[in-house]
Amino acid sequence: MKHYDALIIGGGFFGCMIAIALRQQGLARVVVAERSNQIMRRATQFNQARIHRGYHYPRDSVTARASARGYHRFIDDFRTASRPDFITHYGIARNSKVTPSQFEHFCKSVGIPLSAPSLSMRRLVDSDLVQEVYQVEECVFDCNRLMQDVRQRLQQAGVEVRLETEVSGVSSKGAKHYFQLNNEQASADFVFNATYAEIDRQGIAVRSKVKREWVEVALIKPPPDLADSGITIMDGPFFSVMPFPSRDCYSLTHVRYTPIASWIDNKDAPAMGAFGIHKSIQASAMQYDAMRYIPCMRQAEILGSYYEIKAVLAATDHSDARPVLFEKSDDFPAVYSVLGSKIDNIYDVLEELPEIVNRSSAVIPYYEGSR
Amino acid sequence: MVTLPLQEKVSIVAVLSDSANFDALLALDTVLSPIAQNLDYVLIANGLDEPTSRELIKRIHELPDTTIHFLPETVDDDFARLIAIDNAVGDWLLCIDDLNQSWDVLPQLFAALEPGIDHVTVRTQRSIGKQSWLYRLLSNAYMRAYNKVTGLTIDREGRGCKLYSRAAAQYILHNRRAEMLLHSLNLGNFFPGKIINDNRVAPPENARSTREGLIKGWRILMRSTTLPLRIVTSAAIASCIFNASYAILVVVIHSINSSVAPGWTTLSLQVSLMFFVISLLLALIGEYLVQIDRSVNHRLRYTIMREVRNMHSRLDGKRNVWRTDATQEPLTKITGT
Numbered sequence: 001m002k003h004y005d006a007l008i009i010g011g012g013f014f015g016c017m018i019a020i021a022l023r024q025q026g027l028a029r030v031v032v033a034e035r036s037n038q039i040m041r042r043a044t045q046f047n048q049a050r051i052h053r054g055y056h057y058p059r060d061s062v063t064a065r066a067s068a069r070g071y072h073r074f075i076d077d078f079r080t081a082s083r084p085d086f087i088t089h090y091g092i093a094r095n096s097k098v099t100p101s102q103f104e105h106f107c108k109s110v111g112i113p114l115s116a117p118s119l120s121m122r123r124l125v126d127s128d129l130v131q132e133v134y135q136v137e138e139c140v141f142d143c144n145r146l147m148q149d150v151r152q153r154l155q156q157a158g159v160e161v162r163l164e165t166e167v168s169g170v171s172s173k174g175a176k177h178y179f180q181l182n183n184e185q186a187s188a189d190f191v192f193n194a195t196y197a198e199i200d201r202q203g204i205a206v207r208s209k210v211k212r213e214w215v216e217v218a219l220i221k222p223p224p225d226l227a228d229s230g231i232t233i234m235d236g237p238f239f240s241v242m243p244f245p246s247r248d249c250y251s252l253t254h255v256r257y258t259p260i261a262s263w264i265d266n267k268d269a270p271a272m273g274a275f276g277i278h279k280s281i282q283a284s285a286m287q288y289d290a291m292r293y294i295p296c297m298r299q300a301e302i303l304g305s306y307y308e309i310k311a312v313l314a315a316t317d318h319s320d321a322r323p324v325l326f327e328k329s330d331d332f333p334a335v336y337s338v339l340g341s342k343i344d345n346i347y348d349v350l351e352e353l354p355e356i357v358n359r360s361s362a363v364i365p366y367y368e369g370s371r
Numbered sequence: 372m373v374t375l376p377l378q379e380k381v382s383i384v385a386v387l388s389d390s391a392n393f394d395a396l397l398a399l400d401t402v403l404s405p406i407a408q409n410l411d412y413v414l415i416a417n418g419l420d421e422p423t424s425r426e427l428i429k430r431i432h433e434l435p436d437t438t439i440h441f442l443p444e445t446v447d448d449d450f451a452r453l454i455a456i457d458n459a460v461g462d463w464l465l466c467i468d469d470l471n472q473s474w475d476v477l478p479q480l481f482a483a484l485e486p487g488i489d490h491v492t493v494r495t496q497r498s499i500g501k502q503s504w505l506y507r508l509l510s511n512a513y514m515r516a517y518n519k520v521t522g523l524t525i526d527r528e529g530r531g532c533k534l535y536s537r538a539a540a541q542y543i544l545h546n547r548r549a550e551m552l553l554h555s556l557n558l559g560n561f562f563p564g565k566i567i568n569d570n571r572v573a574p575p576e577n578a579r580s581t582r583e584g585l586i587k588g589w590r591i592l593m594r595s596t597t598l599p600l601r602i603v604t605s606a607a608i609a610s611c612i613f614n615a616s617y618a619i620l621v622v623v624i625h626s627i628n629s630s631v632a633p634g635w636t637t638l639s640l641q642v643s644l645m646f647f648v649i650s651l652l653l654a655l656i657g658e659y660l661v662q663i664d665r666s667v668n669h670r671l672r673y674t675i676m677r678e679v680r681n682m683h684s685r686l687d688g689k690r691n692v693w694r695t696d697a698t699q700e701p702l703t704k705i706t707g708t
Contacts, residue, residue: 066691105458321378323693348690
């Protein structure tokens, strides 16, 4: 029976980065078990591709500060995947949950830059519906390049990646955890469950309630006036038109039309269509509403939509707070469930690891080749 | 004692009128810190003299997460408070009417929070201030009339403090009656609230002359309602009807009575029709003005001369990780706004 120091269930961005960090902290045998035939093919690939800097969270300064803190570090670490060649804007809608004064106050307090937009951008929005527009410094990432980068890091760190591998039958005896990797029996000192929307389907109970949404994100060819720039209108009416580099197009998300269905208990999960890119359902509705605020959106061309399950902590779903869940299992000695949130909040999670690894007697001395 | 989760931010909004207030804020911070881990202070320096402003700037480092907005001219305290609300981003806004008060009631105030509650008011006993008897008489009459017309319950008790959910604060901010809502015990059925009765006598209100009171009353009336303009349009319509009726009467008299003085009919018709047209124009213009007023965004108009901020935050170094183990309760929030 093969023994590992740590098993990471789920080869998404958070799972892979945890695996690399564990290797760097001295664990010699770390394995990532990913169900599909490639790492980072689900939630990491299908999201807004935005490297958050905090602008999105005027009503939660903890998430905003974490994003502001991680932004430059993420860009420095993943230079090849980051795409800073777009100009991003935020518009404050009338009847928004934040006023322009509050947004400015918030940005100053978090220390993120705001400036006046170009005259042409100001003219693109309907001033009856949008109170103020700001140019911000925020960029997007190319998921394909990010995946290549992470794959290389995993290889360099000596992390074993097992693709098309299901983890089942997790149990424990003493300080060790036993499980099956497909049909092969194995054991590990630590288990990290980083399976995002599947977090409570691995035979590891999660006490915090997780809300899932089946979401549709429209992929569009942007109107010529929005080429090389992105805009988010917030906060009440809320939609984003953002570059989506991995598909060489733009994404359009809308707070009202992007979620198709939501549920907390898995037994309430609706019958869903296939995940990935398919024909659009709600994209026209998103476009029509966006046209009210940005009339040139009528020139946008809908290319299709991608469908994915999004997971958030139920307790913070109705607010701006997007903390990363880091929950120690009640049933096992060293099983942790991690529900990732914003991609550049990864550093906060990695900072949690030394404490966990160092307080365990199972730590293997530092491995020279791991950095 | 209630402790709000890290994700629940409390913004303290207050108006500074002298430097002694800063010591009161430090005392307030000592009481609030165990209750709320995520705090910020949005302070409005309203009509401060130069030495006091200098002192405040010098001392701001003593209080993390603090911003002081300096106004170029003295404005009414309620208006200054609204400016503070317009700049506050907390999930909860603690509005302090007077900084020179005891903070013993605050744990009770936060303990009153429960799902569905959007505002909690601490109601103290009102002290007789330095206002003249005429001011008090007119003020009481005005409030009674205002309450009757608007259906609000304007708090005539002493000044204390109020805790608003973000949604309730935004409602106040965007309401035409914002200044009066700051003193109201109800914010409508959609924002349920609680009242905590505090038997202590509140510090007296700042002295305001009868003239200042009248100006404020008139300003609030003009901002709150289009009733005066409606009276004008109604009078114009009544004048239209009167002039039209008078013109008909003139024609009838001219038809049945041959002894009217030459030129009377022409002159009377000319005058009545002229006033008919003028009244009609007034009524139409008045109606359009009402419509324009309704469609205008009643955003606060103000200028901030200087903004001083203490960039040191108690959130520095806090990770955005909700770390739980078997000993901790899962994350819950009191409210969502």
